[in-house]
Amino acid sequence: MASQVTFIGAGNMASAIFGGMIEGGYPATAITATSPSDEHLAPLRQRYGIRTETDNTKAVANADVVVLAVKPQIMRDVCAAMRDAIQARKPLIVSVAAGLGADTLETWLGGELAVIRCMPNTPSLVGAGASGLYANSRVSDAQRQLATGLLEAVGLVEWVDEESLLEAVTAISGSGPAYFFLFFEALEAAGVRLGLPAASARRLALQTAYGAARMAQQSDKDPATLKQNVMSPGGTTERAIHSFEAAELRRIVEEATEACAARAREMARELGQ
Incomplete structure (x- = not known):
């Protein structure tokens, strides 16, 4: 059975990733995307056949993977609102938000979580992306493989052993x-x-x-x-x-x-x- 993946945020980068996943054979019914506006979500439901939700707390209740794909400036508030639901489920957290460290995200979500940071780039929108990934110490080998599969749906994946190296990834492939x-x-x-x-x-x-x-x-x-x-x-x-x-x-x-x-x-x- 495919892991349940919830995207918090349904903008261009999120839709590029789940669109690539579906094109590669991932079941659309195992993917949920959220947005405050159902008007934004309706075309995504129709095009991809994914599940959608305007309530982030409901969306993460059964998630195995939660992809954080909202703007960094609003991430703290978004995390605070679904903190209890995340702690109840303890999913793998994958963040595509620039500039927010794994420790910061883990703290905002209540702690003791497996967190992967991803620095993708805009060619991901055409399936030719290059993403740098970093995992904190709580991420298992199986979770690393799962994250690799998710991001390889839109291009190349390179893992780095030190979080600070994501700054170099940003300078080379991100920007x-x-x-x-x-x-x-x-x-x-x-x-x-x-x-x-x-x-x-x-x-x-x-x-x-x-x-x-x-x-x-x-x-x-x-x-x-x-x-x-x-x-x-x-x-x-x-x-x-x-x-x-x-x-x-x-x-x-x-x-x-x-x-x-x-x-x-x-x-x-x-x-x-």
Whole structure:
């Protein structure tokens, strides 16, 4: 029998996860999603065949897994309202809320709970996500496997042994899609300056990125080698790469990711107060 999974919150990330689960064969009748508004839930019932509930306490009463998918700013109040029901059931808690530590969530929910923190990213919405997961000491091997299965429904899963490493996950994959979107934007603009129609420049930039990512995933060579293989001595690519290096692209990326990780630490302190 499939574990009963309740999603507290039914926004884009939650619907991406349970949609991926269902597409992968997970029974829709074992999934419940909550929202204060039934108007929001009705289309999800119709599309996915899941159970829905506007009362979080009722929704977690029989849950084996509770996925916390509400905004971090309201998480404390949401946890307080269903604390007794969570303590009565003791489900596995999986949080996809940024910035809230496992100890904080466990405390808000009454303590002595298995808690997994997940840092997903927006490509999860198209089944191509990358999620970093951390488990506290109460999480069993079976629960880790269950969480892996839930998140693999929307992409790659990587476990980290230290919770602080989720800040690095945030800096690389959590926020990373925006870095690539910025690069796509810049590459498209460069194509237009060189005379291409905007639509053509965009299609070429996006397809090139897609192809490069597929090559990197399917190749046994590292990115440095793949880059070198495109660079003929004295050729056009070499000239472009030398320009990037002269502009210290590596330093720019390092500083940007360090700034992102620092902000993740700040948010954790602010939200946990």
